[in-house]
Ligand SMILES: Nc1nc2c(ncn2[C@@H]2O[C@H](COP(=O)(O)OP(=O)(O)OP(=O)(O)O)[C@@H](O)[C@H]2O)c(=O)[nH]1
């Protein structure tokens with residue numbers, strides 16, 4: 431048992447080292463990196479589809495890495511918007527790690543990008559432990575999943591900067607309490623920001639798009655690191 435804990439700690443340590451290098455490479459180019467995490471089917475790819483659709487009419491340049499255990503389906507969905515989208519197929523692993531992202535970025539030129547979106551493998555547990563060099567983890571909780579998730583899976587809610595309460599259009603058909611979900615998320619992470627979104631109906635994704643612009647502005651004001 432003690433051996434297993436040691437192996438896990440050294441895997442995470444090596445992951446953090448690579449994630450640190452990725453963070454430096456992204457900071458040097460002033461690229462905002464967002465790591466989207468949720469259970470399967472909460473709506474990560476749909477949110478990214480609508481985001482890319484909204485951004486293609488602007489001067490923003492973005493790219494997506496999308497992780498799944500099998501298939502290229504999500505990358506195929508995301509390529510339709512004219513931005514680079516690469517699938518990372520993990521072949522069984524339930525999360526992305528920093529070395530997978532580093533490998534994928536060897537095939538994706540970073541120069542000129544404003545935002546790199548990473549869609550993690552659908553899973554509320556394992557992806558929380560792996561730093562990918564992102565500026566922020568974004569947890570997507572769809573109202574169809576139940577409002578008890580922040581306390582049942584606290585790790586991701588503790589580490590996320592933002593929670594998207596998604597599929598808010600389905601609220602009338604569920605017993606989901608947005609007040610309970612937000613209160614529980616803030617119990618594990620008092621700083622967590624919360625936005626309500628839907629890809630199909632009001633309020634849409636406007637608040638999310640404005641949040642991204644806010645993070646880009648934050649990044650611009652912080653400037654490039656002096657050393658790189
Ligand atoms: N009602 C409703 N359905 C949505 C919304 N967003 C996504 N969906 C539906 O939810 C289902 C799953 O969406 P995806 O975007 O594939 O979810 P995902 O999180 O990328 O799934 P995985 O990659 O498999 O983890 C699809 O049938 C979408 O059409 C929404 O805002 N409202």
Ligand SMILES: [Mg+2]
Nearest residue numbers: 474475504549
């Ligand atoms: Mg997906």
